[in-house]
């Protein structure tokens with residue numbers, strides 16, 4: 001039977017799009033390659049806008065154990081600066097958040113196929129045909145690419161404007177004093193050729209997520225231990241935080257070739273939609289990727305339900321997010337540049353309010369936020 005909509009990828013964007021479509025009576029199938037709860041490379045910062053979009057889907061991060069984040073601390077070798085965030089934020093592991101969104105999709109009536117990977121998505125006379133890794137095929141009138149960081153074969157994205165970074169993420173249990181000092185904060189550390197974020201998450205753990213230039217990673221020998229040593233030597237605050245910390249996972253998660261700065265401005269076909277990281281990739285220091293993913297999902301759902309084209313959606317989304325993504329990418333280039341880092345830290349140290357301005361300038365702009373928020 002032909003579905004109205006096939007969603008490829010069950011991250012926040014895919015799940016958040018599928019839910020309103022199914023609730024509106026559309027026949028929706030979502031295919032997600034992981035078969036159960038899983039970690040993802042992410043800072044796990046859930047912004048004010050993301051919290052509002054989640055609430056509109058019936059999901060309350062606080063009820064899932066999310067912890068409040070009210071302050072941002074920027075740290076380098078010698079200087080640091082702390083400022084109150086201009087909005088309320090939270091922190092929640094992706095292992096919990098992504099799973100809850102998929103469960104919500106299933107209860108909304110989405111046919112969720114877990115543990116299956118879409119290998120190919122081809123146009124047909126009536127829409128699309130998808131081939132799965134178990135050999136089965138799915139047919140749908142419209143299709144959504146929500147595969148996040150990974151491109152589906154035959155549907156590549158442009159490489160982005162900052163694409164030489166490798167991402168790492170690992171959970172830690174900090175020593176009690178360090179956990180207390182971190183509470184309520186997201187801490188951003190600048191080190192040569194990269195930056196790292198540390199924040200508390202549920203169950204008293206902390207999430208460390210960082211990006212480092214590929215060339216620096218190679219010079220360090222490519223190992224996680226060497227990257228950690230590089231960060232903790234360069235930033236004494238992180239040296240203290242992690243000195244007596246216990247890693248929860250045996251190995252960190254990694255992701256390479258992140259296309260920071262990519263924004264899709266047109267649709268490949270009128271019935272093929274790109275949402276989430278498939279539509280726009282904002283550098284991770286902004287902590288706004290999730291809200292952009294949820295915003296794109298909500299906007300796409302509104303367009304689909306109103307019978308508009310993918311092209312109209314992609315054009316509107318690019319107009320809404322392009323400037324923010326562009327600004328964040330310019331700043332992200334400076335954040336990893338050892339020649340610029342000293343100046344950035346000094347400016348933040350002298351005028352901490354600048355960090356609030358940056359936080360405001362790198363989010364989904366308020367006028368674009370949809371009624372549910």
Ligand SMILES: Cc1cc2nc3c(=O)[nH]c(=O)nc-3n(C[C@H](O)[C@H](O)[C@H](O)COP(=O)(O)OP(=O)(O)OC[C@H]3O[C@@H](n4cnc5c(N)ncnc54)[C@H](O)[C@@H]3O)c2cc1C
Nearest residue numbers: 009011012013033043044045118148167276277284289290
């Ligand atoms: C280093 C780093 C740190 C970040 N930190 C933050 C942060 O603190 N806060 C924030 O808001 N954002 C952050 N982000 C951004 C955020 O992680 C993404 O914007 C968000 O995950 C995008 O959601 P998505 O649904 O588009 O993609 P994803 O979350 O990547 O989900 C895509 C899903 O598609 C599935 N999939 C892929 N290919 C297939 C296939 N062929 N068939 C079936 N399923 C498939 C995957 O398994 C995955 O579950 C960070 C990103 C990076 C790289």
